Amino acid sequence: MxxxxxxxxxxxxxxxxxxxxxxxxxxxxxxxxxxxxxxxxxxxxxDGYIERRVALLNRRKLGLPVTVFVAVRTDQHEEKWLDRFAAAIRQIPEVVEFYRMSGDVDYMLKLICADIEDYDRIYKKIIRSITLRDVSAFFAMEQIKCTTEIPLDCRPD
Structure with missing residues (x-):
């Protein structure tokens, strides 16, 4: 197409x-x-426009109401290191999004978890997996907008 x-x-x-x-x-x-x-x-x-069809679950009902954004900084910028880091992060199911960033933050993770203690458990799993320079967590206080819909009317021609 x-x-x-x-x-x-x-x-x-x-x-x-x-x-x-x-x-x-x-x-x-x-x-x-x-x-x-x-x-x-x-x-x-x-043609790959529809990748998959999914059901969206209610995180609160499932006991996972907390969203945490984790900024990761590292001194390692070799491809082998990234491969090991990415493999380790893929093994942590609470990490629902994982991005390589530009700017001061090297990687950004989005986690869902039950509470602060649960985040601490996940944090320890992350830092055990590979050496990092800095890990900073930002807890979402309120979800103001969240959608899975791609804005199709905003596409460039």
Missing amino acids: EKLDALDLKLLRHVQQDASLSMARLAEEVGLSANACWKRVKQLEN
Whole structure:
């Protein structure tokens, strides 16, 4: 698929808002037959626009209400070190996002956990895994906005 058309974008909007929609309901929402809709969705999946469909869980009900952003600084900038660090972080399920950054912070982690004691357990796991220069934690006091939806109307042409 070379370029997304308006119908593709409409399908993507609906799918990312509710991936549990039946194909018949999705087709109705976008004004296509179920068969045509299925073909388009399959093409969007094959082309990698739809990576996967997931259920979003309620973290509070699951006892994981705390979000912690962890800024990591290191003096190590070799590829082998990064490979070891990334492998260690991938083994920590509470780390839900992991980024290599520009600027003063080398890496940023987003964790979800139960409380401060739980964060301390995770912190110790991180610092046992590899040598770091500095680790700073920032606890989110309130979640003001959180979405998994990609802003499709803001794409450059």
